[in-house]
Amino acid sequence: MKTFTYTITEPVGIHARPAGLLVKEIKKYQSAVTIIKGEKSVNALKLMALMGMGIKCGDSVTVQLEGADEDAAATALEEFFKTNL
Amino acid sequence: MITIQGKGVSAGVGMGPLYFYRRATATISRREVADTVAEWQRFKGAQTTAITQLGELAEKARAEAGDEAAMLFETHQMMAEDLDYEEAIEEKINGEKLNAEAAVRDVAAQFAAMFESMDDPYMQARSADVKDVSDRIVGILSGVVQGGIASDVPVLLAADDLAPSETVQMDKTKILGFVTAGGSGSSHTAILARTMGIPAIVGVGDALKPEYEGRTVIADGATGDVIVDPDDMTRDRMLKKRAEQLRLQRLLETLKGQPNETKDGKSIRIYCNIGSPEDLHAVDVNDGGGIGLFRSEFLYLNSKDYPTEDEQFEAYRKVLSGMDGKEVIIRTLDIGADKQIGYFNLPKEENPAMGMRALRICLTRPEIFQTQIRALYRASAYGKLGIMFPMVTSVWEVREAKRICTEVKRALKKEGIPYDEHVQLGIMIETPAAAIISDRLAKEVDFFSCGTNDLTQYTLACDRQNNDLGRFYDPHHPAVLRLIKLAAENAHKNGIWIGICGELGADLTLTETFLAMGIDELSVSPRAVLPLRNAVRMTDTRESAPRLLEAIEDEYPAN
Numbered sequence: 189m190k191t192f193t194y195t196i197t198e199p200v201g202i203h204a205r206p207a208g209l210l211v212k213e214i215k216k217y218q219s220a221v222t223i224i225k226g227e228k229s230v231n232a233l234k235l236m237a238l239m240g241m242g243i244k245c246g247d248s249v250t251v252q253l254e255g256a257d258e259d260a261a262a263t264a265l266e267e268f269f270k271t272n273l
Numbered sequence: 274m275i276t277i278q279g280k281g282v283s284a285g286v287g288m289g290p291l292y293f294y295r296r297a298t299a300t301i302s303r304r305e306v307a308d309t310v311a312e313w314q315r316f317k318g319a320q321t322t323a324i325t326q327l328g329e330l331a332e333k334a335r336a337e338a339g340d341e342a343a344m345l346f347e348t349h350q351m352m353a354e355d356l357d358y359e360e361a362i363e364e365k366i367n368g369e370k371l372n373a374e375a376a377v378r379d380v381a382a383q384f385a386a387m388f389e390s391m392d393d394p395y396m397q398a399r400s401a402d403v404k405d406v407s408d409r410i411v412g413i414l415s416g417v418v419q420g421g422i423a424s425d426v427p428v429l430l431a432a433d434d435l436a437p438s439e440t441v442q443m444d445k446t447k448i449l450g451f452v453t454a455g456g457s458g459s460s461h462t463a464i465l466a467r468t469m470g471i472p473a474i475v476g477v478g479d480a481l482k483p484e485y486e487g488r489t490v491i492a493d494g495a496t497g498d499v500i501v502d503p504d505d506m507t508r509d510r511m512l513k514k515r516a517e518q519l520r521l522q523r524l525l526e527t528l529k530g531q532p533n534e535t536k537d538g539k540s541i542r543i544y545c546n547i548g549s550p551e552d553l554h555a556v557d558v559n560d561g562g563g564i565g566l567f568r569s570e571f572l573y574l575n576s577k578d579y580p581t582e583d584e585q586f587e588a589y590r591k592v593l594s595g596m597d598g599k600e601v602i603i604r605t606l607d608i609g610a611d612k613q614i615g616y617f618n619l620p621k622e623e624n625p626a627m628g629m630r631a632l633r634i635c636l637t638r639p640e641i642f643q644t645q646i647r648a649l650y651r652a653s654a655y656g657k658l659g660i661m662f663p664m665v666t667s668v669w670e671v672r673e674a675k676r677i678c679t680e681v682k683r684a685l686k687k688e689g690i691p692y693d694e695h696v697q698l699g700i701m702i703e704t705p706a707a708a709i710i711s712d713r714l715a716k717e718v719d720f721f722s723c724g725t726n727d728l729t730q731y732t733l734a735c736d737r738q739n740n741d742l743g744r745f746y747d748p749h750h751p752a753v754l755r756l757i758k759l760a761a762e763n764a765h766k767n768g769i770w771i772g773i774c775g776e777l778g779a780d781l782t783l784t785e786t787f788l789a790m791g792i793d794e795l796s797v798s799p800r801a802v803l804p805l806r807n808a809v810r811m812t813d814t815r816e817s818a819p820r821l822l823e824a825i826e827d828e829y830p831a832n
Contacts, residue, residue: 197587199549199575200395204402205344208351234357236384239399242391246576246584270587 190253190262194269201244206272211235213268219255221265274504277480279452281497282463285472286515287450288508291490291501292428293483294435301411303375309367316362316373319413323353326409334441338469341554342441345402352406358384374414381407405436422447429490431481435462445469450492452499454478466494470522474499525803529560533806535788536813542794543802543809544600546774550591555799560806563600565722565796566661566774567592569645570607578616579641585648593656602659602699602722602796605645605674607631611738626736631664636673646681653693661699661722666706671717674698703727703775708756715767721760722796725775729753748777754786754825761790772796784808786825789818 198206214221214232221232225247230237232251243249251269253262306312327350335343352358358380365376385400422428427447434455440462451466456475466473472494481499491500491511500507534540544565545556556564572580572588593601608614609630622628635642649660662674675698685692700717702708703724711721725748730737732753735746747753757773764771772794777783779801787795788809797805 195581195584197584199551199571199588201393203395204348204351204399208348211351211355231356234360235351235355236357236387236403239396240387240391242393242396244393246578246580 190258191250192262192266193248193250194266194273195248196243196245196273198273199245201247202238202241202273204239207235207238209272210238210268213265214261217255217257217261217264219253219258219261221261222252222254224250224252274507275485275501277477277499277501279474279477279480279497279499281473281494282456282475283451283466283471283473284495285450285470285518286494286511287429287472287492288489288503288511288515289427289429289449290424290487291452291481291485292422292424292430293486294422294430294432294439296439301374301378301415302372304372305370306366306372307370309370312366312373313363315414316366316376316410319373319410320353320359322413323406323410324350326413327353327406330441334465337441337445338465339554339558342465346441349402349406349409352403353410374411377407377410377414401436408436429492431486440465445471450474450494452477452481452490452492454481521804524807528803528806528810531806531810533562533809535809536811537815539788539814541788541792541809542772543805544602544772544794544796545799545802546796547592547799550588550595552799553592553595556596559799559802561799561802563602563657564592564596565602565772565794567601567603568607569603569605570612573606573608573614574612579644582644582648582651585645586651589649589652589658590655593652593658596656598657600657600659602661602697603649604661604663604701605632605642605649606635607663609634626730632662632670632674633664635662636670639677642674643677643681646678647685650678650681650685650692650696651690653696654691658693659697659699659720661701661720663701663724664703664727665700665714666704668710668713668717671700671714675717701727701774702757702760702771703731705732705756708760711760711763712766715763715769718769720769721764721771722794723757723760723771723773723775723777725753725757725773725777728756728775729777732756748780749783751825757787757792758790758822758825761792765791770794779805781805781808785812785814785817786821788812788814789821 196202211233222229223232223238225241225243228241230241232238251265327346331343331346331350334346361380361383362376365371365379366373381403384403388396388400388403391397422444424447427449429450429452430448431452434453435451448471450472451462453462453475454477456462463473463475472492474492474494474497477499485501488502491503493511503511532540533543542562544563545561546566547556547564548568549571572585589603608617609619609628610626613619619629649658652658662671665671678698682692697719699720699722700707700714701724702711702721707714726737729735729746729748733746733750735742761771770793773787773792774796778795779797781804784805795805
């Protein structure tokens, strides 16, 4: 299992478009990706649930990856967060 | 003649017969299905059709209204194929043996309620998207075709409100304008109407009666007036207005890519004022030459606590890389006075406009300032950055701010973090003090930018927020113009440049005067760029300059 934490800098938070792009990005890998904010966690493949977390600018989230390609997925997702969120 | 007042959200004049948009609503039966596998397949089929349709709509929207409009349908597409949404529907069909239409409707209501209960207005608005997507799927399932416009002639379209997919799907050649009962300036319909150049008025409530249908109506998207049965005089006046607007619009289109150059070959830079990275699109569309004022406050206002260095860095970097090497001037934190932020815990002041604000806060609490300056210098590696300090009154303030910049640069160098050595440092000229000692200030910085709103407020002792002051708050007052002229002279004597980033910059009645003063840059809201370019290109400073400059010094006609 791999994890990393990231603080959202996108002013409107994880809104529809980046959430959709994130889902697309995750689909490229086999690993299961969970996004955790505080006590809540969500399967990051689920767009509506992800948007329902209400993740805002300045929130710190933990991204947890588990699967055969978790190392590659973690590197790619970390880059994705930096560029889009 | 009946005049109804709404909120104009997309300028332009539309005139024609009023037509009420009728939504084809599918009546949905709830029933138990025996073959849940077949019912699930029926849903999957409709879902696939919806996804294909949305993809086509996205391309249509991209062609008609640009990437931003297309993005909306791409979002809808993602919702339609969302795993979460699909699973909830599957559960209804397989678990509760519900028919597909009712299952989709139920799940839509459930997700819409989730979005509505969120505290962020952006997320609340997404409930409309879920409903819109679900209505599409239900429509496909039940074979109902969504409402077109059953009229041979172009009409002024009235509706309670319009979903974005409805707006894009309509045949635009048949629409002279939109008038809706609900909606706001930031609603999708308003945004789409603006990008497509169709007049639109929202928020007329129930004033538009069904019996008006078919009668001649004029909608003025600039003023928000909806006129039913106009008399001949009104009709003539509005037709003239429409012709004038069309002429101007066409003219402005031809100005894209043209230089901001007067007839006698003097050029001026026309930049944009922006408030967040999201405004970059508008800068691009309106052909802005750079960013003359990026207000950094949004980072602080949208946050519950002080934004970190990394958060700030990312936002600044986004704008700098987005502008692709064009100049970007970022103003350091300008809060206090009318902009208050809770977590700063600023003491309550009797007279906040003259109190602890902007650079004064930054120099009193240098830790906040250092964080911002570090973020700015780190971002400077990604484009052409200028840093501007607001609310300067004394030379020592500028020296202290510059010292902090030097310290930050030294630290970055030590840590091996890249930054641009040639970041220009400038100040706002927005107090009479700064204008009067601009000869000395010019020796300290690389540029000036006049903030004319505050400069007017402080020069004329008129509170900007007080609407009763009306005629006393006169930005054309010779005292204000003389201060700008003085600052311009001192800037040029010392080999630095001067711009104007307040509202006065976009005031076309002063463009010739500013050109006469030799102002180097005007920074205005993106939509004002092309009208301003037009005004510059009409000017011949050889004719007007001496007279205008004399007018400021001698008897100014207005006073």
